[in-house]
Amino acid sequence: MYTIRADAQQETLCIELSGRIRTEEALRAASQAAALLEAGALESVFCDMRAATRGPGGLLVVAASIAAAHRPGMRVAFLAGDGQARTAARLCRFAGLQEAGQVFASEAAAIAWLRPRRAQQLDVTARRHAWEALGFEQPTKGVGRRRPEPRTPAA
Secondary structure, X not given: OEEEEEEOOOOEEEEEEEEEOOHHHHHHHHHHHHHHHHHHOOOEEEEEEEEEEXXXXXXXXXXXXXXXXXXXXXXXXXXXXXXXXXXXXXXXXHHOOHHHEEEEOOHHHHHHHHHHHHHHOOOHHHHHHHHHHOOEOOOEOOEOOEOOOOOOOOO
């Protein structure tokens, strides 16, 4: 079983897994999480696996689903006990998360690891003011363009 909720205060998508997790259920959770991440423009994921007892069997398929939903700048923290740590580490590796995915035994450590990413992000207004102060137009998909120099009529 799984539950997914968006924590607006922490700007994090929280996923809790419990009991036996079947491959189909893990794929549904990954799909729903991807949709919520996109809709909420969230980049931090906190996945608590401590209550999961077994699964999923199709780990490579689930990892491929996570890899497809992953965007640059996104971070995924897996909170796992001794029984789930190996599965979480394999998910990170198979999904190709590299430094964007980590496994933690402590909830405080996982949240602290996610926090720097949120602290680096400016809100929309601050970002607009920063771009204007630097003389750039608003970025399109993360790419800024210099404002064109005003043309003076030829004499």
